[in-house]
Every structure is written in C-alpha cells, then in structure tokens.
C-alpha cells in the first residue's frame with residue numbers, strides 16, 4: 384500500500400504530534416506514505432470564500448500532483464479531505480470548468496485528469512478491508528477497557544453528495560477502527576456535529592459552546608477520550624478546553640486523541656513517542672486505563 | 677410491523693414532553709407522512725402535525741426522523757426504520773414546540789423578514805412587461821428560488837443551537853437571492869448588514885443545512901456566495917472578512933497557512949480586546965511546544981502557486 388500524503392498545514396504547525404503519529408502508524412502497518420512537498424494548502428473552505436475558482440485551481444493542482452505520481456492521495460484532516468473532494472466533484476462532470484482549470488494549471492506543467500487518483504482520508508484506508516486485516520494482524524497492545532468517542536469532523540461527512548466518505552448520519556469508519564484496536568466505541572449524538580472551530584475568531588462564545596456541548600455529550604456517554612480525524616477539531620476540543628470549561632463552568636478534562644495516535648498506541652508505540660504530552664489536556668488518564676488492563 | 681416512536685407534547689395536559697409508541701403495518705410504498713396520517717386516523721386523533729401538499733412542494737411537513745430534519749411526505753417510511761424496526765419522530769429543532777410535532781415558526785419568519793426579501797430598485801418598472809433577466813443572470817439565483825421555507829435547515833443548524841442571534845440558513849439563502857439579483861440595487865447595503873454579528877460570518881460551515889435541504893436551495897453554498905460578494909464589495913472591517921483575506925494572502929505568500937499570523941490578522945492589528953483574548957490559548961500552546969515555527973516555511977514550488985494567484989488577479 385503506497386499513497387501520496389497530503390499533510391495539510393496544521394500537521395506541520397500547531398498539531399505536529401499528528402504528523403509524528405501518522406508516520407509511526409503507517410510504518411507499523413507497512414503503509415508507505417510519500418509526502419507531497421509542493422502541494423498547496425487546501426484552503427480550508429476559507430480561500431473559497433474569497434474566490435471559489437482559486438480554491439478549486441489550487442486543489443486541482445494538488446490532485447494533479449498525485450496523479451502524476453501515479454498514487455492515490457491520502458489526507459489526515461477531515462477539512463482537507465472535504466475540500467479536495469469538493470474540488471473533484473466541482474470539476475468532474477463539468478468539461479468546460481475542467482478545461483478552464485487545466486488551462487490555468489498548464490503553465491506550471493500540471494494536468495488534472497480526475498480519474499487517476501482517488502482521494503481518501505487515512506480513516507478510509509484503515510477501515511478498508513485491507514486496512515482492517517492489517518490492523519487486526521498487527522495489534523500488539525489491544526486497547527482493552529478504553530472507551531473512545533469518535534468525533535468525525537463535519538467536512539468528511541457533509542455535504543455527503545460531495546464528500547462520499549461514509550453514511551453521513553450513521554458513519555461507522557472510526558468505530559470500526561476502534562473495535563479492531565480492541566477499544567470500546569461509545570455512541571453519542573454529537574459524534575457527527577461541528578466542533579465550532581471555523582467561527583472561533585468570529586463568534587468565540589458560540590464556537591466554544593458548540594465544542595463544550597459535544598464534550599459534555601461524550602463525557603455523559605461514558606467516554607474516556609475523544610478521538611478525531613481532524614486536527615482542527617483537535618485544536619478546538621483540546622487547545623481551547625480550559626476556556627470551554629470556564630465558559631460553561633465545567634471541568635471536563637477529557638483527553639482528545641488524533642486517530643493515528645490511537646492506532647499507533649495499539650501497534651505498540653508509547654504515548655511519549657506519539658507526543659501525547661504535547662496536548663493541552665493531559666492524556667495520563669488514557670495511559671492509566673491502558674496500564675490497568 | 678413497524679414502531680413509530682413519536683415525541684408527544686401537550687402543555688395544556690402535561691408540562692413535560694414524552695414519547696409514545698405506535699405500531700403500524702406500513703402499506704407498500706407509504707411515505708412517512710402517509711403513516712402518520714394513518715396513526716392519526718386510526719389510532720389517536722389528537723396527534724398534531726402540519727401537512728398540506730403531500731408532494732414536497734408546500735414545505736409544511738418538516739419534522740425530525742431519527743434526529744435529522746426531513747419532509748415526511750418525501751421519504752418512504754421503510755427506509756427510515758432502524759434494525760429493530762423503529763423510527764423516532766420528533767418536532768423540528770431550534771424552534772419552540774407548540775403541540776406534538778407543531779413548532780413555532782415565528783423566529784424563522786422574523787429572520788427571513790430581516791433580510792428584506794424583496795427587490796429594491798429605483799428603476800422605473802417597464803410598462804406592460806416584467807423586469808427581465810438573461811438566463812446567465814437568472815442562473816445565479818435559480819437555486820435559492822427553489823426554497824419552500826420548510827425550516828429543515830433551520831432545525832439542524834449547528835450555530836443556531838448555541839446562538840439565537842444567528843439569522844440562520846434559510847434567511848441567509850433568501851438574502852443571497854437578492855444580493856445576487858442583477859436587478860437589485862442594494863447589494864452593498866445588503867452585504868454590509870449581512871456581515872454584522874449574527875450574519876454570514878457566524879456560519880460554522882457544518883453543512884447540515886445542505887444535508888437537510890430537500891431542494892437545490894442548499895443554504896451553505898449560498899452563504900459562501902454572499903461572502904464572496906461581501907469581500908468583492910470591500911466590506912472588510914470584521915473578523916470574518918479579515919480572516920478570509922489573511923488566509924488567502926498567507927497561501928499566496930508561502931503556499932500554506934501561517935497559523936501565527938492568521939489569528940492576529942483576523943482580530944485586526946488595532947483590536948486590543950480581541951488580541952488580548954488570543955493570549956491565554958497562545959501561552960498554553962507555547963508552553964506545550966505547540967506554537968507553529970516562527971520562521972514560516974514555504975512549500976516547494978511556491979512560485980507556481982503565486983503564478984496561479986497572479987493569473988486570477990488575486
């Protein structure tokens with residue numbers, strides 16, 4: 384299994400532990416990731432506010448890069464995944480638009496085809512038949528007793544017409560992965576909700592309340608930790624958790640893990656190697672539960 | 677036999693809502709609304725809900741099935757059953773229930789009215805014919821004009837769950853109908869108003885409104901169209917606009933997002949209060965070594981990205 388890895392920006396910035404754990408998880412699973420070093424930011428649905436054509440052109444360029452490598456493209460961020468899929472859907476099926484985009488790309492030596500590379504979130508790969516087989520085969524430390532609440536991140540789920548990730552209302556990819564790792568998935572209504580991150584700069588109170596409600600829901604459903612496939616969700620749920628506590632007068636202290644961290648834990652890596660000590664909310668609770676089983 | 681678990685509410689009899697199960701054999705091809713009608717006609721005449729057209733046109737039969745808004749007349753009941761053969765029916769969200777599945781739409785309509793949903797122009801009306809548009813001009817508002825005001829988007833909107841002040845998807849979609857209307861002369865005034873708190877920049881991108889909309893109106897896409905017009909019209913003095921501009925500039929400069937610059941530029945360099953709000957989270961991240969590198973690194977071949985920006989005049 385070999386993929387072109389679109390890292391996104393945040394995995395090189397505020398959530399570097401995501402990059403570290405992605406590499407370790409992939410290695411342990413015998414999956415080869417070739418990092419796309421000349422791909423531009425996906426625009427996070429923000430560049431398209433300024434210019435939809437600009438965002439689509441940049442993302443078409445990224446997809447074209449993977450196509451030229453002859454590899455399927457993998458993302459480690461729900462937002463990146465959503466944006467790249469959105470561009471793909473905008474262009475495929477609209478020949479005129481495709482011509483226009485390719486005209487813009489041609490001077491840089493790129494050509495978007497649209498059928499050569501598939502765009503997948505790391506979770507899609509892990510939840511595939513082959514991914515599951517490898518997970519089950521290589522788990523050395525089953526995450527027994529760890530109750531995990533999945534937090535999908537809206538961009539992989541909606542609009543489902545564009546994202547083609549999973550059933551938007553009843554996704555199971557993350558929970559299937561938890562089970563394969565020996566952990567216990569926790570069902571709770573907020574798992575498909577928005578964390579509020581996109582408006583944290585515009586309407587902080589609403590943003591943090593959204594994140595807080597989701598955390599409360601997870602805690603009340605008995606979760607020991609929340610696991611997300613989106614570093615932006617991670618920022619709101621983890622980095623802002625002290626402010627969320629203050630705003631909602633609560634004390635959640637629920638650890639938030641990146642999906643690859645959880646996977647790599649079960650594959651034998653230590654929390655230290657996965658830089659879980661970098662999180663704002665302490666993850667010792669997770670270590671304790673794992674040690675007690 | 678299927679079970680319809682319906683949320684009942686009648687404040688005249690009992691202050692708290694409760695769930696009541698009705699068992700029913702679903703007739704072949706019956707919609708959810710057909711089944712609810714059968715329950716009302718054969719089991720409990722007091723069950724209250726709205727309906728009229730039975731063909732996804734009037735927009736009255738919006739309700740939640742298994743937690744998500746839909747038009748009861750547009751979906752086959754069979755397709756909604758869970759593995760135990762049950763479907764849970766509740767009133768639309770983000771609005772106050774009046775009785776059973778009937779909710780109070782007043783805030784919804786108030787917000788639609790607030791965006792001044794009518795053409796504003798000083799041009800004389802042409803005599804004996806309509807104010808016409810070219811097909812290209814019409815295409816920009818074609819999707820929003822399909823809205824049937826069912827409130828499904830409003831029901832499931834994630835921002836509205838935490839902020840009543842938000843205009844919400846349906847009103848904003850309606851606003852796009854006039855912002856992008858070639859005959860309307862109030863574009864700048866409209867986008868200025870819509871850029872204030874409670875407007876376009878409070879949308880959290882959850883796209884629930886797109887998922888739940890039974891028509892091509894699909895508010896989130898329309899909201900983004902208003903954002904683009906607002907930025908083009910130069911309405912930049914708010915965090916949402918500053919955020920979009922800073923983000924776009926950052927990708928131009930290095931091919932990637934500059935996470936250190938973005939929050940500061942979104943708040944605005946002279947917004948002392950806003951900047952101070954960034955300090956606690958910034959400090960926390962600094963102490964954990966989570967602050968992105970101060971010397972922001974570019975992607976390889978950033979030249980090509982700049983070239984694309986230039987060709988698009990961005």
Ligand code: SF4
Nearest residue numbers: 391392393425427462
């Ligand atoms: S989601 Fe963010 S950080 Fe991720 S690449 Fe996309 S924009 Fe850049």
Ligand code: SF4
Nearest residue numbers: 536537578580615616
């Ligand atoms: S949940 Fe929040 S950060 Fe995550 S994908 Fe949605 S908007 Fe993005």
Ligand code: SF4
Nearest residue numbers: 833879880882883885
């Ligand atoms: S995308 Fe925006 S308007 Fe639509 S439901 Fe989400 S927050 Fe509400």
Ligand code: SF4
Nearest residue numbers: 823824826827829889
């Ligand atoms: S935008 Fe769609 S979901 Fe919202 S009221 Fe109109 S038709 Fe209903």
Ligand code: FES
Nearest residue numbers: 730734735737749
């Ligand atoms: S009854 Fe008119 S839309 Fe369903």
